[in-house]
Each structure stands twice: as structure tokens, then as C-alpha cells.
Amino acid sequence: MGGTRLVRMLGAHLRTWRPYTIWYPGLVGLAGATLAAGPHTHARLLAAWFVPTAIWTAAHYLGDYLDRDLDAISKPQRPIPSGRMRPTTALACGAFLAAAAWIAALAVNWRTILLLAVGVGGALAYNGLFKARGIWGNLVRGALTGAAFAFGTMMAVPYPPAELLPFVVVFWSHDAASNLVGTLRDVAGDREGGYATFAVRRGLRTAGRTAAALYGLAVATAAAGLLAVPRDRAAYLLVVLLAAVAGCGAFRLVLAPGRNLTPRMALRAHEVLVAERLILADALLVPGLGLPTALGVLVPLLLLTIGIQRAMRSGHEFAPEDRAQPAH
Numbered sequence: 001m002g003g004t005r006l007v008r009m010l011g012a013h014l015r016t017w018r019p020y021t022i023w024y025p026g027l028v029g030l031a032g033a034t035l036a037a038g039p040h041t042h043a044r045l046l047a048a049w050f051v052p053t054a055i056w057t058a059a060h061y062l063g064d065y066l067d068r069d070l071d072a073i074s075k076p077q078r079p080i081p082s083g084r085m086r087p088t089t090a091l092a093c094g095a096f097l098a099a100a101a102w103i104a105a106l107a108v109n110w111r112t113i114l115l116l117a118v119g120v121g122g123a124l125a126y127n128g129l130f131k132a133r134g135i136w137g138n139l140v141r142g143a144l145t146g147a148a149f150a151f152g153t154m155m156a157v158p159y160p161p162a163e164l165l166p167f168v169v170v171f172w173s174h175d176a177a178s179n180l181v182g183t184l185r186d187v188a189g190d191r192e193g194g195y196a197t198f199a200v201r202r203g204l205r206t207a208g209r210t211a212a213a214l215y216g217l218a219v220a221t222a223a224a225g226l227l228a229v230p231r232d233r234a235a236y237l238l239v240v241l242l243a244a245v246a247g248c249g250a251f252r253l254v255l256a257p258g259r260n261l262t263p264r265m266a267l268r269a270h271e272v273l274v275a276e277r278l279i280l281a282d283a284l285l286v287p288g289l290g291l292p293t294a295l296g297v298l299v300p301l302l303l304l305t306i307g308i309q310r311a312m313r314s315g316h317e318f319a320p321e322d323r324a325q326p327a328h
Contacts, residue, residue, distance in 0.1 A: 032150065037157070066124070115147050170222045251264075
């Protein structure tokens, strides 16, 4: 009996982590650290990876805590509304991870305190306020990943280098686009719960086109960032183009003419973007670590992400009765 309870508890935490997303923020932070021309000690690189990952995971706990009433309507299978995790447990875990991130970051560079406040405060503001306020929610969500890149640079140098700031735009616009695509499958539940997301306000087609425009800005800025890359420019551009090809595949699903976008199609498009953004972030590892090392980091993380999404994603996003229905 006790063993069963423990398995249920661990499973609830695992689902809250969304392990198919957990590799990305650390990769973004690591990219910032390796691009900045500063000391690249193991401790600094570890902090560049750990702090964004911890804040990202804290945001999942705190977001599930704040969204528990909405999830009870549209996603009752999730840990809190299903009763597998207490709301206070989610709140405590989120606070603990945020505190651990602050301690690790300030031990390396106390100047990161503002970015840490943006990261934690922005995550709370997104779920508590901006998520229900149209495009502002998506832009705020994207800004958190841009801040993760800037933070990563500050694990190597005191302040974010001016020449690397365009990459903040890359991750801001990319994750605003990805977040917007992620809302397309939830329109019915968001509308019922009173969440006026951009897709609820403007419709699926307009939201999809807006996401595509934001994604295009991310890719164009990443390509222009070639000028700020100190070495291995051809390899960097090649990896960016690989990411763009995958991203176009996702938006082909979102913007396919002549058919309605179903929740399952929207989820599939977002799954592609969740994998694709690892490729985009990994492109920024190429100048600092070299192409072989960057690929050595990317390949296992990409395989893990794809495999975990297949195993867990549908169960996290759709109730059992919805999963039993055939895809249209």
C-alpha cells in the first residue's frame, strides 16, 4: 500500500515537471554562458544550466497551483485536480526550487538578482495575470526564456554583452510563438474557464499566423546573429537552418489550408516545436564548444524529449475520455 502511494506521488511530481520540456531552459542558459567570452569553469557552466532549469520547474509547480481551478474544468487528470498532489505541496516545491536557484545564481554573480526577479516574478505574473490577457501572456512567457539566455551570459561575465543581446530576441520571439501554438489546443477549456487568451479572442487562424510571424522573427534574428558568432559560422548557420526546417513542419500543421485545426493537430505542432527549439538552442553551443560537442549534447536530449513526449504528453494534456477518441 505504501509502495503504491509512493509511486503515485512520484508520478504526480514527474508529470508536473513536464520532463519533455525540462532540458530546454538549461540548454539556453548554457548557450549564453559558452558564447560569452569569460571564464568557463565547470561550476559556472553548471550554474548556467541549473538555475534556468530550477526556475522553469518551479514555474510548472507554481503555474499548476495557480491554474488548479481552470485545470479542474478542462484537465481534471492533472496532478492537483485529480487529487494526486496537494495544492500546498505544489506551492512548497515551487518555492523551494526558486530559492535554490537564487542561492546558486547569487553565489556566482550577485548582479543576476534582477534577472532572477524577472524569472520568478514573470512566471507568477504569467499564470496569475497575463495568461488570460491575450497576446500579452505569450509575450511575457517568451520574455522568460530570453532572460534565461541573458542570465547564462552572466555566469561567464558580469553583464550581458551588447553583441549577444539579439539572441535574447531570438528566444523571446521563439517562445512567444511556441507558447501561442501551445494555447491552440486549449481554446475550448480556456473559454469555459474565462481565460481570454489570444486564440480565444482572435480565433485559431489569426493566432496561428501570429505565431508563425513571431517564429519567423526568431529564425531571421538567429540568422542575422551570424555576425556576432566568433567562430564556426558555417556550422552554426547549418544547425539554425535545421531548426527552421523542423519549425516549418510544425507551422505547416497549424496553417494547413482547407481543414480545421483540431486539438490533436495543435498538440502535434507544439510537440514538434518542443523538439525543434532544442536544435535552435544547440546552434548557439557550436561557436563555444564546437560542432561535435554540440551535437553530442543535442542528440541524447532530442531523443529523450521525443520519447518522453510520446509516452507522457497526450496523458498530460487530454482527459482519458478525450484520448479514447480517434484523431480527426
